[in-house]
Amino acid sequence: xxxxxxxxxxxxxxxxxxxxxxxxxxxxxxxxxxxxxxxxxxxxxxxxxxxxxxxxxxxxxxxxxxxxxxxxxxxxxxxxxxxxxxxxxxxxxxxxxxxxxxxxxxxxxxxxxxxxxxxxxxxxxxxxxxxxxxxxxxxxxxxxxxxxxxxxxxxxxxxxxxxxxxxxxxxxxxxxxxxxxxxxxxxxxxxxxxxxxxxxxxxxxxxxxxxxxxxxxxxxxxxxxxxxxxxxxxxxxxxxxxxxxxxxxxxxxxxxxxxxxxxxxxxxxxxxxxxxxxxxxxxxxxxxxxxxxxxxxxxxxxxxxxxxxxxxxxxxxxxxxxxxxxxxxxxxxxxxxxxxxxxxxxxxxxxxxxxxxxxxxxxxxxxxxxxxxxxxxxxxxxxxxxxxxxxxxx
Numbered sequence: 001x002x003x004x005x006x007x008x009x010x011x012x013x014x015x016x017x018x019x020x021x022x023x024x025x026x027x028x029x030x031x032x033x034x035x036x037x038x039x040x041x042x043x044x045x046x047x048x049x050x051x052x053x054x055x056x057x058x059x060x061x062x063x064x065x066x067x068x069x070x071x072x073x074x075x076x077x078x079x080x081x082x083x084x085x086x087x088x089x090x091x092x093x094x095x096x097x098x099x100x101x102x103x104x105x106x107x108x109x110x111x112x113x114x115x116x117x118x119x120x121x122x123x124x125x126x127x128x129x130x131x132x133x134x135x136x137x138x139x140x141x142x143x144x145x146x147x148x149x150x151x152x153x154x155x156x157x158x159x160x161x162x163x164x165x166x167x168x169x170x171x172x173x174x175x176x177x178x179x180x181x182x183x184x185x186x187x188x189x190x191x192x193x194x195x196x197x198x199x200x201x202x203x204x205x206x207x208x209x210x211x212x213x214x215x216x217x218x219x220x221x222x223x224x225x226x227x228x229x230x231x232x233x234x235x236x237x238x239x240x241x242x243x244x245x246x247x248x249x250x251x252x253x254x255x256x257x258x259x260x261x262x263x264x265x266x267x268x269x270x271x272x273x274x275x276x277x278x279x280x281x282x283x284x285x286x287x288x289x290x291x292x293x294x295x296x297x298x299x300x301x302x303x304x305x306x307x308x309x310x311x312x313x314x315x316x317x318x319x320x321x322x323x324x325x326x327x328x329x330x331x332x333x334x335x336x337x338x339x340x341x342x343x344x345x346x347x348x349x350x351x352x353x354x355x356x357x358x359x360x361x362x363x364x365x366x367x368x369x370x371x372x373x374x375x376x377x378x379x380x381x382x383x384x385x386x387x388x389x390x391x392x393x394x
Contacts, residue, residue, distance in 0.1 A: 037080035039141050039154050043250055047097070047137075047158045048165045049128055051075060052121060054183035054382050065116075069106035072118035078141060079116050082108035090144040091117045096137050097158050099124040131160045159252070161385065162260070163244055167251035178370045181289055181296075182377035184255045185274045186384035187282040191258040195279050199225040205334050210284040219285065219302030220329035223309075226279045227316070227347075228340040230272070236317040238266040243294075257385070272313040273298040278384075281374055289372040292358045297351050299371065310351035318343045 041047070052073050070077075070091075078091055086107055093102040102119035134157050141152040159165075164184065168175040186192070200208050203225050207214060214222070242253040256264070256271040258278060267275065270289070273296050277287040280300050290297040290310060298311045323338075324345040330336065361369040 035150065036083065037078055037143055037150070039139075039152050040077045040079060041139075041154065041156055042075050043165070043168055045154070045156050046134075046250075047075070047156050048163065048252075049097075049123055049159070049161050050164060050180060050183060050385065051177075053123060053161070053385055054180060066109075067113065068116045068118060070104035070118040071120040072102070072104075074116075074118045076102075076121060076139070077116055077118045078143065079114055080108070080143065080145075081114050082111050083145070085109060085111045087111075087145065089117070091119060092142045092144075093119050093121075093139060094142075095139040095156075097124055097127050097131075098122055128161045131158065134159045134163070162255050162257060163252050164255050165250060165252045169247065169249055178291060179372055179377055179380075179382055181255070181270065181274070181291075182372055182374050182382045183385050184257065185278040185281065185287075185289075185374055186258060187278045188384065189258040189278060191262045191275070192279050192282050194262070195226055195229045196282065198229045202228065203333055203336075206332070208283065210282065214302075216303050216306060217329040217332045220309075220327070221332040222283055223280060223285060223300065223302065224327075224329070224336070224341065224344050225333075226276060226283075227311075227344045228337050230275065231317055231340040231343060232337060233262070234265045234317065235261060235267055235272065236265060237272070237314045238268045240268055242268050242270065267313075267316070269314050270296040272316050273311070276311065276313060277374060287374050289370075289374075290355065291368065291370040291372065292354070292361065293368040295354075297354065299351075299355075309348055310355045312347045312350035312354060315343050315347040315350060318346070324349075 052075060055073060076093065080089060086109060088107050089105070091104045099122040102121050104117045104119045106115065106117060108115050137156055137158050139154045139156050141154065143150050143152075164177075164180050166177045166180055168177065196208060199206075199222075203221070206218065206222050206225060208222055208225065242255070243251075244254055245252045253270070255274070256267060258275050261267045261271050261275050273289055276298050277289065277300075280287045280298075286301045288299045288308070290299050296313075298313055299308045300311070301308045319339070322342075324342050326341065327345055327348075330341065358369070362371070
């Protein structure tokens, strides 16, 4: 993995989610006396599916508290106070963005104790894929205890899968969720398949496989070959502000999935960095997302002894750049697109220069300065989001 690292994610993304629940969870401190149970949706009655769908399975022993039941992450939960010892309860949760009811059954051991029911949510991926902006929906919670069923209808705001919640604050407390961006780099995406297939057609002299033994020049040529395909496909920098929320409680931004980038042929700095990272990782090239204030770049390293390279991906698809000296690695290639080579060389120079200017910021504990190493993120349980079905079958 890349050696430059500002800080690691927690052992599991679920550890972050626990903090989200604690910081900006429910408004009440305990189940109401009249009802004996309450619904808790975090943060602030909003649903961000990426927080749940980006979690992998852990091989670690379960540390679930004895007062908690269910396999969910806890962003949607019910707290219930036991009326008597060994009270059986059954919770069912339904919502339009779920593929089916989420259920938890439990026996609450101690009278008067408060227990937490966290259903495992079955997401409707097709419904989420069609969601382009936050929308209002209603969640129905049914709690069966004894022979009665009690119902709570809860309005929620459902956010698109492409909205990344990366920072949460409640007073003096905060949760840094920047590692969630790693979920948007998907090496198994069909778009990555297309990119690598075209790169192999363009450059049959290059191995372009994960297990190939390659020298530094060949690996750099392969990185360029990926850039070249995206450049020639017509993907251009989208000069737009991806920020959707900038506080005071939550910070989030729009992230295009790889399929959207490929079909729309436009990408902001983080979109293009994530697509390149996904393709690089597919070839075994260590990659990291570099976050600086209001900007993202891609760092990669093609050998263990090499200093990480930093790419300024906003130059992808640029035209009318001044010709640049041909990099030494071009000797590993039979032919190449000279415009693409000029933009790649310029992106390397600009990325290194920007990082040098920003380097001191990485010594501060700030969400604006982060190295999000993809290998580290995977090791700590953050998985790629599965790509939704693409429009018109492409």
